[in-house]
Amino acid sequence: MIRRGRIAGCVLAAVAASVIAAPAPAYVPSTLDFLAGAPVVAHWDASSFPITTWVTPGLTTDITDGSDRVALDRAMAAWSGVADSGAAIFVEREQQVQANVFDGINAIEFSNSGALDGAGFVTLTFLLIAADGTIEEADMLVNDRVFGFTTSAGGSVGLDLETAMLRELGRMLGLTSSPLGGLDGDRTVLEESAVMYSVSRGVGESARSLRPDDVAGIVAMYPVAGTTRGSISGRVTRNGSAVFGAHVVAHDPVQDILVGAVTLPDGTYRIDGLPAGRYLLEALPLTAPAGPGTLGGIFLREDVDTSFQPSFFAVTVRLGAGQSASGVSVEVG
Ligand SMILES: [Ca+2]
Numbered sequence: 001m002i003r004r005g006r007i008a009g010c011v012l013a014a015v016a017a018s019v020i021a022a023p024a025p026a027y028v029p030s031t032l033d034f035l036a037g038a039p040v041v042a043h044w045d046a047s048s049f050p051i052t053t054w055v056t057p058g059l060t061t062d063i064t065d066g067s068d069r070v071a072l073d074r075a076m077a078a079w080s081g082v083a084d085s086g087a088a089i090f091v092e093r094e095q096q097v098q099a100n101v102f103d104g105i106n107a108i109e110f111s112n113s114g115a116l117d118g119a120g121f122v123t124l125t126f127l128l129i130a131a132d133g134t135i136e137e138a139d140m141l142v143n144d145r146v147f148g149f150t151t152s153a154g155g156s157v158g159l160d161l162e163t164a165m166l167r168e169l170g171r172m173l174g175l176t177s178s179p180l181g182g183l184d185g186d187r188t189v190l191e192e193s194a195v196m197y198s199v200s201r202g203v204g205e206s207a208r209s210l211r212p213d214d215v216a217g218i219v220a221m222y223p224v225a226g227t228t229r230g231s232i233s234g235r236v237t238r239n240g241s242a243v244f245g246a247h248v249v250a251h252d253p254v255q256d257i258l259v260g261a262v263t264l265p266d267g268t269y270r271i272d273g274l275p276a277g278r279y280l281l282e283a284l285p286l287t288a289p290a291g292p293g294t295l296g297g298i299f300l301r302e303d304v305d306t307s308f309q310p311s312f313f314a315v316t317v318r319l320g321a322g323q324s325a326s327g328v329s330v331e332v333g
């Protein structure tokens, strides 16, 4: 049985797109919520790598010097080059393609169609997902009609294409929005925020390299044998009962690492893909602009608890290479 999962992409400001597919952990793999039973985590089979894509010839009409293709290739190389992850994706050819057509081709379509007039999304990713969570195909639609793109980071005109591609490729690989990040006073995205942060970078902002949360996410989804990364797991409770939807953030201030996960309905969380380090942990409610709705999937359920007080864990976890720490739990108020 094949179900079509549609995952909202890089939406400037909060546009509530219809979402079938969606996730679990601050990096969050896309999950499907069939309501009965456990969530299904969307993922590519290891044999799918490297994923081949076809892209619209010449990519965006805003850029004619070929730097747009370079930007896309660099974004693909960033995901493909993560040590400890088996994920890989590349452009096989430039050819006219259509996104959201499940034809066996992973298409990246830059569209200038008039049908996009007034459309608020920058990019959308469409995943074809089998009932067991296996991603069969991924298409990306880029709204070249409404939005201007640039390859000059920090420019005052246009969205940085490499930044947009890096984020949306994460969705093609099976990650969804991460709540790990924040906005500063003038509403720009904080530098250290995950590439997959719920709020995408706007004009003049860029994030061309993966943050530790993004790296942990792709490693957690597609680990290679012998990885030296470890995990921290436990449970968040309130008055002894499970807290669903708590964002648990592991922070190593010395190495400047921030990686998070979100608790499941039973209150448990698991942060995989962690480098060795000394981690402080905090449980935070999912709040705007990275509220539960931005994660989709099971986090659209009504029993996500967003009303508890942010709480530090009593313990600091010293995690050695490849080690796992379990039972790291906290009671929140
Ligand atoms: Ca396709």
Ligand SMILES: [Ca+2]
Pocket (backbone or CB within 6 Å): 060, 061, 062, 143, 144, 145, 146, 147, 148, 149
């Ligand atoms: Ca354009």
